[in-house]
Amino acid sequence: xxxxxxxxxxxxxxxxxxxxxxxxxxxxxxxxxxxxxxxxxxxxxxxxxxxxxxxxxxxxxxxxxxxxxxxxxxxxxxxxx
Numbered sequence: 080x081x082x083x084x085x086x087x088x089x090x091x092x093x094x095x096x097x098x099x100x101x102x103x104x105x106x107x108x109x110x111x112x113x114x115x116x117x118x119x120x121x122x123x124x125x126x127x128x129x130x131x132x133x134x135x136x137x138x139x140x141x142x143x144x145x146x147x148x149x150x151x152x153x154x155x156x157x158x159x160x
Contacts, residue, residue: 090114090122090126090127090130091130091133091134093114093117093118094110094114094127094130094131094134094140095134095139095140095153097110097113097114098110098140098151098152098153099153101152101153103152104143104150104151104152105150105151105152106148106149106150106151107124107127107128107131107149107151108124110127110131110151111123111124111127114127131151134151135151138154138156139153139154140152140153140154141153141154
């Protein structure tokens with residue numbers, strides 16, 4: 080883990096919740112916008128991107144690149160968790 084990432088581990092469950100509720104794949108910016116609406120503290124876009132990268136590596140989230148835009152959606156095997 081990089082420096083401040085450990086401070087933001089509480090963001091991961093919120094990202095998963097947002098992706099579970101979404102019917103369509105979302106961009107990191109859209110996820111970041113929704114995360115910031117949930118917390119009093121502003122979460123940086125880079126923090127959300129790092130958490131998404133970790134979730135992709137752990138196969139909790141699927142990543143798809145289309146027209147130079149990266150979209151994320153919950154892995155259907157993890158949708159109920």
